[in-house]
Amino acid sequence: MGRLSNRTCMVTGSARGIGRAIGDALLREGGNVVYADRDPGVSEVAAKAGERIGGETAGKATFAVLDVTSRSETRAAIEKAVGAFGSLDVMFNNAGLNTPMNFLDVTEENWDMIMRVNGLGVLIGMQEAAKQMIAQGTGGKIINTASVAGRQGYDNIAPYCASKFAVVSLTQSGARALAKNNITVNGFAPGVVNTPLWEQLDKDLMAIGASQRPGQAIAEFSSGILRGRAATPEDIAGSALFLASPDSDYMTGQIIMIDGGMVLV
Numbered sequence: 001m002g003r004l005s006n007r008t009c010m011v012t013g014s015a016r017g018i019g020r021a022i023g024d025a026l027l028r029e030g031g032n033v034v035y036a037d038r039d040p041g042v043s044e045v046a047a048k049a050g051e052r053i054g055g056e057t058a059g060k061a062t063f064a065v066l067d068v069t070s071r072s073e074t075r076a077a078i079e080k081a082v083g084a085f086g087s088l089d090v091m092f093n094n095a096g097l098n099t100p101m102n103f104l105d106v107t108e109e110n111w112d113m114i115m116r117v118n119g120l121g122v123l124i125g126m127q128e129a130a131k132q133m134i135a136q137g138t139g140g141k142i143i144n145t146a147s148v149a150g151r152q153g154y155d156n157i158a159p160y161c162a163s164k165f166a167v168v169s170l171t172q173s174g175a176r177a178l179a180k181n182n183i184t185v186n187g188f189a190p191g192v193v194n195t196p197l198w199e200q201l202d203k204d205l206m207a208i209g210a211s212q213r214p215g216q217a218i219a220e221f222s223s224g225i226l227r228g229r230a231a232t233p234e235d236i237a238g239s240a241l242f243l244a245s246p247d248s249d250y251m252t253g254q255i256i257m258i259d260g261g262m263v264l265v
Helices: 017-028 042-047 071-085 108-136 158-181 196-207 216-222 233-244
Strands: 008-012 032-037 061-065 090-093 140-145 183-190 255-258
Touching: 008 017, 008 071, 008 108, 017 032, 017 090, 017 233, 032 042, 032 071, 042 061, 061 071, 071 108, 090 108, 090 233, 108 140, 108 158, 108 183, 140 158, 140 233, 158 183, 183 233, 196 216, 233 255
Parallel strands: 008 032, 008 090, 032 061, 090 140, 140 183, 183 255
Antiparallel strands: none
16 A cells, blocks of 8 residues: 555646646645646556556556636546546645746736746636645645745846745645645745756747857856755655654644755755
8 A cells, every 4th residue: 555545636737847746746646636737648648657656556547638727627636637537635735837037028918828828827726725624624734846946035036936836825824724624734935856847948038138058047056066966856856755644643834845865954
């Protein structure tokens, strides 16, 4: 029996990167996993989950296509999870995006887009997951993806930093609001992670003149990491699994830094 046997887990933003690695780790530990993403390719991610983790799994996988900024789509995805597996026990609000702009060039459109997905999307996910968990009467776990950018600001990703500061605040607010319902709310803060998001970020930073050559941005951001390298998605998945498991039952309102020693707080 895995640590998540008979628990239903949903992971938003799980078509690739950190989200997919988390979903696979949950599945490997016996969880029933709903891979959720606005990318329709998430259906194939769920279909091939068993192959990725090495054969048969104790848990089962399905998928949901959703835009996390849509309350109705989020609610429908949760209903699909409950219909497939009978409950929702763990909710990972992981979906996020970033489009860098130099500080003086940040537009209202850039701000609104990033805050809507990274901030409002997390709030909606927390609310709708909590409503389902309260209706079940069995408690649950809500886990949010923050960032080192939620601990300090960076000059050419200011809206992203603001959105991740918001995730930290929402995690604390949710923990206070939902403790009486036996729902814990925690989060984790990655640093530099080798994912498609960082590959695109590298291109975007060159486009705005913040770096001059491919790979420069990730190398410079990684230079102060005490562990000496950027993370892989699998480096993040272990701590995320801990937050989803009974091992973290006495934790709530906390953000775990998983950044290799990039920011010490």
